[in-house]
Amino acid sequence: MKKAVTFKEAVFLIVSILLLIGISIIGYKLPAHVGILGAIFVLILFMIYKNMSWSDLNEGIISGITPGLIPIILFILIGSLISIWIASGTIPTIMVYGFSFLSPKFFLGAIFFICGIVGAAVGSSFTTISTIGVAFIGMGQMMGFDLAITTGAIVSGAFLGNVISPLSDTANLSAATANIDIFTHLKMELKTVLPAAVISFIYFTFASRSGSGGSNLSEMEILTTGLKENFMISPIMLLPVGLLFFCAWRKVPAIPTIFFNLIFSITLQNCFGKSASITEIGSWIQDGYVSNTGNELIDKLLSRGGIQSMMWSISLILLALTLGGLLIKTGVIDIILKKMEELLNTPSKLIGITSLVAIVVNVLIGEQYLSIILPGEAFKNSFTKQSISPAYLSRTLCDAGSTTNPLIPWGVSAVFISSALGVPTIQYLPYAIFCYTLPLVTIIFSFFIKPNEKQGGKNYEN
Structure with missing residues (x-):
């Protein structure tokens, strides 16, 4: 019988994965493939500990890789x-x-x-x-x-x-x-x-x-x-x-x-x-x-x-998407998102946390579509409860989700850029000014959202 994943276990797992990937890339100068492969192994051990079946493992991998198939063909x-x-x-x-x-x-x-x-x-x-x-x-x-x-x-x-x-x-x-x-x-x-x-x-x-x-x-x-x-x-x-x-x-x-x-x-x-x-x-x-x-x-x-010039990138994308699929299948991502909902009591906190989650999803999964979909679905009701226009949600998802993906070395966009232009992510990252200025501007602007009374309801605008 499957054991439920606790919030503490989810946080410990996320921190462990980030440390493993970070140490392998920064400390040992290894390709991102190695760190992510190690993270996948840790997740498999965790799934065994939680009595998850091998079919769960396969389903997680398949569901993770599926969103990346069209980008891979591209x-x-x-x-x-x-x-x-x-x-x-x-x-x-x-x-x-x-x-x-x-x-x-x-x-x-x-x-x-x-x-x-x-x-x-x-x-x-x-x-x-x-x-x-x-x-x-x-x-x-x-x-x-x-x-x-x-x-x-x-x-x-x-x-x-x-x-x-x-x-x-x-x-x-x-x-x-x-x-x-x-x-x-x-x-x-x-x-x-x-x-x-x-x-x-x-x-x-x-x-x-x-x-x-x-x-x-x-x-x-x-x-x-x-x-x-x-x-x-x-x-x-x-x-x-x-x-x-x-x-x-x-x-x-x-x-x-x-x-x-x-x-x-x-x-x-x-x-x-x-x-x-x-x-x-x-x-x-x-x-x-x-x-x-x-x-x-x-x-x-x-x-x-040439096709061969993209194979290094494609292999990294497959590993990153596999990691993301397993994180979702284990319920780790869902548990953390639900816990964060408790903190969302003001517009600035809501937009800030939504931005942060979009960035974290990029770091953990490396797929910009999921960095939009996961926080969007998780926090959509919170925007409604605070009577904040859904346009703020869409803007936050796009600004923090799609534009930070090229800053993550194993992100789909970053891997593509490195292959197409021949420049490693870590080298161009400090100069991709727009990609981190935009989410920062979004978060800063969230502090200036003021309530505008309309038809008896609180509708936030800036």
């Missing part, structure tokens, strides 16, 4: 798209044209802004990062910027666009969880996004003035010449970017969008660039594109992509 497709976009000349074209228009003095601020616009248009931070983000990484390194701060600007801009886009999956999920329409959610979202975006833009603009200087004009000309000599540089090669915007406008789902883009990019490559055999194309898709221009920097920057 990872595979995006890995393929990166290599094809390099081979066809799309990413090199963005880089060459970018050198003409973007000054190093404003580079970081500009890419934060551009990634925000593109992210809002396509509704996907992953698509933004894996397409123009890859081009900006190359440009940043050629201009002499540290890869970590360039990545921070790209990630900040991409997630800015993600939270304000009506096409965004996480924005729509947040609105659906709170039972409101997407435009009511976005109207509330802008109140916290604008201050966080302004702070981030100012930071990156000033960082641009002091962060460059590694490359002079003659070096830039050599790099640009190298790109022009070895890749198809033409406005035609920007058509795949236009296709992304078109698919977003037509609300085509991400998977068919990337499939269409792959076929379209390969067609452009063979019609206007150097024709490639099926064997070559298959090799790019599977193993990534390998640049052989003779320029060491170009070859290093543009040798990337």
Whole structure:
């Protein structure tokens, strides 16, 4: 017979898991896989102690992994798209044209802004990062910027666009969880996004003035010449970017969008660039594109992509989701959430705890959808009891759930970013300003919510 999990046991288990993962990563410099695998083993022992069956174990793993299956397919497709976009000349074209228009003095601020616009248009931070983000990484390194701060600007801009886009999956999920329409959610979202975006833009603009200087004009000309000599540089090669915007406008789902883009990019490559055999194309898709221009920097920057480049990330995601599924199956997450409800007696405490739980779910489970759904379902009634507009709930879930996922080394978003851009989470984390400014602004604003009497009821607004 199963034994009930107590609150003390749940807290002890959570603390033990966090310590195990933290010590393995920080103390022993081990890959996150090892710490999470150890945490899974601890959970299995706990399940045995609680007389849970092996079928419970299997159900927990399956339920944990299921939400990550679509992102995993997207990872595979995006890995393929990166290599094809390099081979066809799309990413090199963005880089060459970018050198003409973007000054190093404003580079970081500009890419934060551009990634925000593109992210809002396509509704996907992953698509933004894996397409123009890859081009900006190359440009940043050629201009002499540290890869970590360039990545921070790209990630900040991409997630800015993600939270304000009506096409965004996480924005729509947040609105659906709170039972409101997407435009009511976005109207509330802008109140916290604008201050966080302004702070981030100012930071990156000033960082641009002091962060460059590694490359002079003659070096830039050599790099640009190298790109022009070895890749198809033409406005035609920007058509795949236009296709992304078109698919977003037509609300085509991400998977068919990337499939269409792959076929379209390969067609452009063979019609206007150097024709490639099926064997070559298959090799790019599977193993990534390998640049052989003779320029060491170009070859290093543009040798990337492919399905295999995503396998490290996919294995980490599977382990993290397994851990999350087992934590939910054992009832550990549910017990802690119910205990926290007792503390929620003011709007500021309610929003603060909801934000904290969303962040903790990201740390423990690593899946941004669950960081929205779990606290949303747990605290929805508390918002109703305090007569607080559900738009506050949706905003809190989006601000604290989706935007902190790229800060967790084993989070789905962070793992993807590291694979796509080649920069470890721990390096870009201090510079992803928007991703921790936004939840902070949300929590700070919660202290200024004032009751507004309407129709005899207490309706909080700010």
